[in-house]
Amino acid sequence: MNGSLVRTDGETGMSPWLRLLLIAICTLIFCSCKTVSKDAAQISGRAPLPSPDSNPSQLATYSGQEAVRPVSYSAGDVGPGVSSNAGAAEVSDGGHPLMMASPTVPPAIRGPIYVDAQGNVLPRGTPPGAVTGAWTPPGIAAPWPQDEFLADGGDLPPFAGLAENGVTGINPEDTVARFQTADGKSRVQAFNRVFIYSPRFASVRQVVGVQADEQAEKVVGVSTPTHMARIEEVQSVGMGTQNYQARAGVQHRGLAIFESGQRDGAVSQALGPRGFSDAFKPYENFSLIVKGQMVADEMPTLAQSIQAAIAWTADSQIQVVVNGRAASEEVGVSRVHSLYRVQSRYGEGKLRLVKVASTATALPGEAVDFTLRFDNVGTVPITDLVIIDNLSTRLEYVDGSSQASKGVEFSVQRNEAGSLTLQWRLTEPLPPGEGGVIRFQCRVR
Amino acid sequence: MQAVHTGTCPLRSTHWRSTVVALLVMWGVHSLPVDQLWPVAFAQTAGLQPVFSIQAPPGLVGATRAAGPGPVANYFQPVEIRGPHGLQIAFADQNGFTEFHNLPVTAGLLVGRVYRLKVAGIPQAEGVELFPSLEVIDRLYPPPGQERHFPIIVELHPDDLRLAMEGKYVTRVIYLEDPQQALPVAEGTGGQLWFEVRHDQDPLAVADALGRPLVIVRMGGRVPLPEEESNPAFLFGSPPLVVFPPKVKVLPGPPSGNSPATAPHPTPEGRRP
Numbered sequence: 020m021n022g023s024l025v026r027t028d029g030e031t032g033m034s035p036w037l038r039l040l041l042i043a044i045c046t047l048i049f050c051s052c053k054t055v056s057k058d059a060a061q062i063s064g065r066a067p068l069p070s071p072d073s074n075p076s077q078l079a080t081y082s083g084q085e086a087v088r089p090v091s092y093s094a095g096d097v098g099p100g101v102s103s104n105a106g107a108a109e110v111s112d113g114g115h116p117l118m119m120a121s122p123t124v125p126p127a128i129r130g131p132i133y134v135d136a137q138g139n140v141l142p143r144g145t146p147p148g149a150v151t152g153a154w155t156p157p158g159i160a161a162p163w164p165q166d167e168f169l170a171d172g173g174d175l176p177p178f179a180g181l182a183e184n185g186v187t188g189i190n191p192e193d194t195v196a197r198f199q200t201a202d203g204k205s206r207v208q209a210f211n212r213v214f215i216y217s218p219r220f221a222s223v224r225q226v227v228g229v230q231a232d233e234q235a236e237k238v239v240g241v242s243t244p245t246h247m248a249r250i251e252e253v254q255s256v257g258m259g260t261q262n263y264q265a266r267a268g269v270q271h272r273g274l275a276i277f278e279s280g281q282r283d284g285a286v287s288q289a290l291g292p293r294g295f296s297d298a299f300k301p302y303e304n305f306s307l308i309v310k311g312q313m314v315a316d317e318m319p320t321l322a323q324s325i326q327a328a329i330a331w332t333a334d335s336q337i338q339v340v341v342n343g344r345a346a347s348e349e350v351g352v353s354r355v356h357s358l359y360r361v362q363s364r365y366g367e368g369k370l371r372l373v374k375v376a377s378t379a380t381a382l383p384g385e386a387v388d389f390t391l392r393f394d395n396v397g398t399v400p401i402t403d404l405v406i407i408d409n410l411s412t413r414l415e416y417v418d419g420s421s422q423a424s425k426g427v428e429f430s431v432q433r434n435e436a437g438s439l440t441l442q443w444r445l446t447e448p449l450p451p452g453e454g455g456v457i458r459f460q461c462r463v464r
Numbered sequence: 465m466q467a468v469h470t471g472t473c474p475l476r477s478t479h480w481r482s483t484v485v486a487l488l489v490m491w492g493v494h495s496l497p498v499d500q501l502w503p504v505a506f507a508q509t510a511g512l513q514p515v516f517s518i519q520a521p522p523g524l525v526g527a528t529r530a531a532g533p534g535p536v537a538n539y540f541q542p543v544e545i546r547g548p549h550g551l552q553i554a555f556a557d558q559n560g561f562t563e564f565h566n567l568p569v570t571a572g573l574l575v576g577r578v579y580r581l582k583v584a585g586i587p588q589a590e591g592v593e594l595f596p597s598l599e600v601i602d603r604l605y606p607p608p609g610q611e612r613h614f615p616i617i618v619e620l621h622p623d624d625l626r627l628a629m630e631g632k633y634v635t636r637v638i639y640l641e642d643p644q645q646a647l648p649v650a651e652g653t654g655g656q657l658w659f660e661v662r663h664d665q666d667p668l669a670v671a672d673a674l675g676r677p678l679v680i681v682r683m684g685g686r687v688p689l690p691e692e693e694s695n696p697a698f699l700f701g702s703p704p705l706v707v708f709p710p711k712v713k714v715l716p717g718p719p720s721g722n723s724p725a726t727a728p729h730p731t732p733e734g735r736r737p
Contacts, residue, residue, distance in 0.1 A: 154535050154605065164605060166642050166676055191644075216607055219641045219651070220617045221674070222658040223667040224624070225518070228632035380610055383651050412648035437648035464650040 162214045169217040169381070169413050169463065171389065172374045174209035181205050185405075191436045192411040196393060198449075199403040200368035210374040210391060210408075217381040217463050219413065302377040303390050303456075311371075311394045311454040369397035370404075371454075381463045386417065389461065394454030404445040406457060410438045413464050420460035425449075427457070518635055518668040522682065523578045523700065525668070526601040530576030540572030540706050541603040542615035543679065546655070548587050548622045555707070556580035556699040570615050570708040573600045577703035586625050594628050596620070596683035597700065602676060604640070612708060616678050619655045628683045638679040639671035 155163045162168040172194040179188040179195045186197050186207055194210040299309050306314040370393060377388035391408070395401045410416060416439045421429050426446040434440045443457055516525045530537045545553060545567060552564035555571065561582045573579055583594040598618065606614045616638065624634045636658070647657060661670050671677040692698050 156534065164676075166640055167604060167606070169643055216610070216614070218604060218606075218614055219643075219646065220638055220656050220678070221641050222619070222636050222638045222656060223671045223674070224658055224660045225635045225663065225665070225667040226627055226632050226660070227635075227663045228627075228630075380607060380613070382614070411643060412646045413643055415648075415650060462650070464646070464648070 162216070167216060167218045169215045169411065171213050171215075171376070171408070171411055171414060171461075172210045173212035179207050179209065179407075181207055186407060189407055189409045189434075189440065191409055191434065191438060194374060194391070194406075194408040196370065196372055197403070197405040197407070198368075198370055198401045200397075200401060201399040205403070206368075206370075208370060208372065210372045213374055213376040213389070214379075215376055215381050215387060215463070216379060217383070217413070219383055219464070300377065300388060300390075300458075302375060302388070303458075305375070307373055308375065308390060308392045308456065311392065368399050368401055369395065370401060371396050383463050386460050386462050387414075389459055391457040392454065393449075393457075395449045395451050398451050400448040400450050402448040404449055406443045408441045408459075409434055410441065410461065412436050412438045414438065414461040415464050416441060417460040417462055420458075422458045423455065424457075425455035516668060518637070518666050518680070522597055522599055522680075523576070525680065526576035526578070526599050528576075529601050530574075536575050536603055539575055539603050541575055541600050542570055542612050542708065543573050543598070543600065543618055544568050544570045544615040545581075545598075545618045545620065547583075547620035548625075550585045550587055551583065551620060551625075552585040553620075554582040554584075555705055556582075556702045558696075558699075558702045560694050560699075565707065567620075569710070570612065572706035572708065573598070574703055574705070575600045575603050578700040579703060579705065580699045583620065583625070586629070587622060589625070589629060592629060593687065594625060594683060594685070595688060596628070596681055599680040599682075600678065601680060602678045604678075617656055618679055618681060620681075621655070621658075624683055628685045631685045633685075634681075634683045635667055636681040636683075637667045637671040637677050638681070639675040639677045642675045645674060 170192050172192065174188075174193050174195055175190045177188045177190070179186050179193060181187070181197070186195065189195065192212075195207055196210070197205060197207045199205050303309065305317050306312050307317060373392040375390050375392075377390075378385075381387050389408075391406060393404070393406065416431065421441070421443070423429070423443060427443040428446060430442045430444075432440045432442070441459065445455075449455070516528070547553070547567040551567050553567065553569065554561040554564045556562075556579060561580075564582075564584060578597050578599045581596050581598060583596060584592075586592050586594070600616070604611075604614060604616065618638055621636075624636065627634050638656075641657075649657065651657065659670070659674075661667050668677055668680070688695075688698055696702070
């Protein structure tokens with residue numbers, strides 16, 4: 020009876036030393052502080068943030084990734100002398116942070132402050148010349164995010180098709196052309212899409228208080244989520260026509276003919292100043308627009324405005340519905356135009372469509388010029404050519420701004436989205452090798 | 465005294481085994497790469513603003529977004545604050561507030577932080593001051609070099625100011641319109657378009673359905689006590705900000721060649737083509 024507990028059942032138990040060892044190991048594991056390593060963060064897709072103690076070069080690199088652009092001045096810290104100091108001058112902040120910072124907040128990025136050649140104060144720690152580009156998520160090309168861009172052109176689902184009295188499936192933002200070839204068949208094809216950076220803001224207000232119920236009775240416009248544009252997006256049954264496109268294996272064979280089409284081109288004489296109030300505008304200064312002739316040197320420049328659009332519209336750009344079947348198209352994803360070829364025993368009709376905009380960015384209230392270039396690069400005349408541009412709700416057509424180098428009948432109709440549908444109908448057939456230009460102006464809402 | 469255990473204990477042998485199993489399970493859960501799984505879960509909703517309740521404490525929505533993927537953290541999002549003529553605002557500073565700025569004023573604000581403002585010069589209510597808060601919960605991605613030309617527009621409506629002075633609590637969520645759902649109307653002289661929701665609706669959820677929420681403005685009629693104006697809790701920690709100089713509209717110069725006095729100076733490169 021010495022107070023100890025003695026087991027007499029002879030059962031095989033855990034040794035006290037083993038038990039202690041197990042508890043010690045577990046305690047060691049639980050007490051170890053597990054943190055996500057830098058490599059793990061990178062693997063998970065998150066770019067590691069620079070630590071406040073990072074050197075300026077690291078911070079500059081990160082700033083370049085996130086496109087922190089000129090953060091200018093804080094009253095009293097950066098004076099006129101600084102702003103007039105061009106070049107790579109380093110601004111002394113006198114040991115005082117440039118920002119109205121509080122020491123209680125997370126530490127700001129440290130490093131010297133530079134001024135670029137234009138006098139803009141660069142983000143702290145960003146040296147002049149640091150490459151700062153727009154950030155996009157991996158695997159997604161610009162324009163991104165799409166809700167900050169205003170699009171016009173192309174053919175969104177449900178795709179445009181022929182109807183008895185015209186063309187159906189014209190959605191907001193769509194721009195298509197309908198024409199008839201020598202064999203009497205009608206075709207529908209789309210222009211390329213043009214993107215303009217033009218974010219617009221709105222707000223939602225909520226007022227609570229003693230008379231909150233009375234405020235609630237003022238609700239207006241909450242039905243906006245049921246906007247028609249969204250509903251039409253859901254009804255994208257036009258994708259069914261895409262299946263027919265795969266059997267158009269003649270698309271590869273047509274490239275040789277495409278070369279012959281380039282040989283002819285469209286002559287500049289066909290672009291008489293008919294209906295044009297002035298000469299070509301600066302943004303139209305492409306041989307493809309002015310003369311209808313493709314010049315390889317211009318392609319990168321011309322592609323800049325819609326290269327990103329191709330990334331977004333790769334699905335919809337190559338859909339051409341002709342009487343329920345796919346027409347063979349001879350445009351690659353890297354082209355800046357749409358070229359369609361229709362073979363028949365009467366000859367070959369090819370229509371090339373190009374759309375460009377005057378600016379890549381626009382604020383609400385500003386005007387944007389659009390230019391549509393169409394060319395018959397086939398061997399037979401094209402008749403009954405109708406070009407339709409269904410404007411998005413953010414674009415307001417400027418009355419009287421439509422100009423055309425060919426004789427057209429211009430009409431304006433209100434579409435279901437509350438915007439306008441512009442339509443140009445050529446009054447005369449379009450002979451092979453000829454083309455035309457249509458220009459109009461819109462104001463960004 | 466010695467206690468002799470003479471009986472059998474059938475569960476005794478499983479006690480330590482279950483203990484070992486439990487410890488192993490705890491160790492396994494502890495070692496799960498939760499921090500790595502979080503971005504994966506977020507990526508499943510990439511491009512969508514996580515819907516939070518407007519009842520969340522100020523700063524929670526923005527801080528969550530700032531901790532998410534993309535270059536959001538440490539980015540000074542330009543925000544242009546507009547208001548009626550004569551209205552002035554001051555930003556929270558560590559000792560109170562900065563000097564007043566005439567509207568419109570553009571400032572670079574950090575995403576995920578809450579900024580306390582002091583509003584004065586309210587039309588027909590001179591001498592009255594309001595202290596709204598402004599929380600940036602997302603950023604824009606304009607083309608390089610265009611950041612200042614496309615700031616987020618925050619309008620302090622006279623109606624909001626009036627309601628706040630009457631004791632109401634006004635919450636306004638500024639969002640980026642989805643161009644596919646944009647109303648076919650232009651911004652008139654009344655400023656940006658806005659909607660009003662009932663008190664039982666969540667304005668953040670409504671804004672999320674209409675576009676991408678960017679800024680939350682909260683405004684009430686409560687005036688802090690003098691000693692509260694320097695309270696860090698009231699000032700939300702006075703986050704850093706950058707006030708941009710006002711825009712100066714550069715008028716086009718006179719046409720060249722009209723007179724010798726207005727003739728342009730020759731460029732070092734010589735005549736331009």
